[in-house]
Amino acid sequence: MTKIYEKAPAKINLVLDVLRKREDGYHEVEMVMTMVDLADRLTLEELQRDQIVLASQAGFIPLDEKNLAFQAAKLLKQRYGVKKGVYIYLDKQIPVAAGLAGGSSDAAAALRGLNRLWDLNLGVPELEALGAELGSDVPFCVRGGTALATGRGERLESLESPPQCWVVLAKPPINVSTADVYGRFRASEVGVHPSVPDMLAALREGSFDRMCGALGNVLEKVTLAHYPEVRQIKEVMTRLGADGVLMSGSGPTVFGLVSKESKLARIYNGLRGFCKEVYVVRMLT
Ligand SMILES: C[C@](O)(CO)[C@H](O)COP(=O)(O)OP(=O)(O)OC[C@H]1O[C@@H](n2ccc(N)nc2=O)[C@H](O)[C@@H]1O
Ligand SMILES: Nc1ncnc2c1ncn2[C@@H]1O[C@H](COP(=O)(O)OP(=O)(O)OP(=O)(O)O)[C@@H](O)[C@H]1O
Numbered sequence: 001m002t003k004i005y006e007k008a009p010a011k012i013n014l015v016l017d018v019l020r021k022r023e024d025g026y027h028e029v030e031m032v033m034t035m036v037d038l039a040d041r042l043t044l045e046e047l048q049r050d051q052i053v054l055a056s057q058a059g060f061i062p063l064d065e066k067n068l069a070f071q072a073a074k075l076l077k078q079r080y081g082v083k084k085g086v087y088i089y090l091d092k093q094i095p096v097a098a099g100l101a102g103g104s105s106d107a108a109a110a111l112r113g114l115n116r117l118w119d120l121n122l123g124v125p126e127l128e129a130l131g132a133e134l135g136s137d138v139p140f141c142v143r144g145g146t147a148l149a150t151g152r153g154e155r156l157e158s159l160e161s162p163p164q165c166w167v168v169l170a171k172p173p174i175n176v177s178t179a180d181v182y183g184r185f186r187a188s189e190v191g192v193h194p195s196v197p198d199m200l201a202a203l204r205e206g207s208f209d210r211m212c213g214a215l216g217n218v219l220e221k222v223t224l225a226h227y228p229e230v231r232q233i234k235e236v237m238t239r240l241g242a243d244g245v246l247m248s249g250s251g252p253t254v255f256g257l258v259s260k261e262s263k264l265a266r267i268y269n270g271l272r273g274f275c276k277e278v279y280v281v282r283m284l285t
Contacts, residue, residue: 001045004117008040008109009284010100011140012167012248012255015199016217020187026136026152027182032159032199033137034146035284036167036255040094040106042069044113047085052077058092061103068107071134076114079130084118095277097175099249101137108141128156137249144284148200159200161285163208166258168242168267171277172229174252181250184222193218208259212244215257223251230254233275240270 011033019028047053052073054063064070073086088110094102111127114120122130124143131138136153148157194216202210224231230247233254237245241263242256258264264280271278 002117004044004113006042006044006109006113008042008094008102008105008141009035009144010038010094010102010105010169011035011137012100012169013217014162014211014215014246015194015196016219016249017193017196018182018185018187018190018218022152027185029150029153030196031149031153032146032196032203033140033149034162035144036169036281037284038094038100038169038279038281040102040109041091042106042109042113043089043091044110044117045087046117047087049085050083051085053085053087054090055087056090056092058090058096061090061092061096068103068134068138069110072107072110072130073114075130075133076111076118076120080118080120082118082120086114086117095171095253097177098171098253099176099178099247099251100169100253101141101249104135104137105141107131107134107138111138111142128154146203148196160203160206162203162211162283163206164283164285165208165243166261166264167281167283168237168256168258168264168271169248169253169277169279169281170233170237170256170271170275171253172227172233172275173277174227174229176223176227176251178250181219181222184226185219189221190218208243208257212257215244215246217247217249219250220247223247227252233271236271236274237267240267242267
């Protein structure tokens, strides 16, 4: 029996700017996103009966139609008239509702994996378009790497990888709803917007210092106002010596970019003092 394995890495937003609210309720964004090597793992196997079955060791995520990986399988079956079943095992490692696009990356991995398992022969552009039907972050998760994302997040332009560094992720024990954060966001209240051109120049030059200087996320204003613990983690990470510190996506996870390995133990131990979920990972290049 064929088994397909797919890795579903977490993403971070190096820049997240929101330009305006659109007529359709979504927001027009400009984001620079990249992948880190904290990943869920999916195993996909053909089932004898025509059914989608999802299982996971994680007790705290839905395993039915609410799961984005399940939705990805259902979408492919409907769109291409697939009469086969699939068993998907999801080894969940990415924290949930964390701003790390865990669910979106699982959906993207399911699209990639089922394209192979069911011999659908879809190209990356087609998989990205299907991904956009599942969520704004899914097309980027299909493509991977580093990209500029515009529109509601689905229009992508691949970029060079960021200069290699360590990424420390710290997630406070709260779950933040992306819809809530966008709902509370007011474009008119943003003072200074982050500079996307500056981040693009940093990546072109391969300059770690310039990348740290160009980090910015306008959703921080909303999330930090409601969750003081996110602001506190940012302050602690900065004090402990991370070179650049930012909230990812709609939060609550905060990431710190660190160039010197010798700094990591102090930052990790300092954070672990009051935050249980801390990860030290690398950027995926
Ligand atoms: C915060 C980010 O994760 C940053 O990468 C994304 O912008 C959100 O991506 P996502 O979680 O895949 O978002 P979706 O599942 O498409 O939408 C969740 C909810 O967020 C809001 N939403 C999302 C994306 C966007 N550009 N504008 C929005 O206003 C909408 O209210 C939507 O109902
Ligand atoms: N495969 C999945 N893994 C985790 N959560 C999922 C999945 N499918 C659906 N969900 C639901 O989606 C919600 C958001 O989870 P997810 O981990 O994708 O958020 P996130 O990391 O904040 O995403 P983003 O950064 O794209 O906003 C959770 O409440 C969860 O119940």
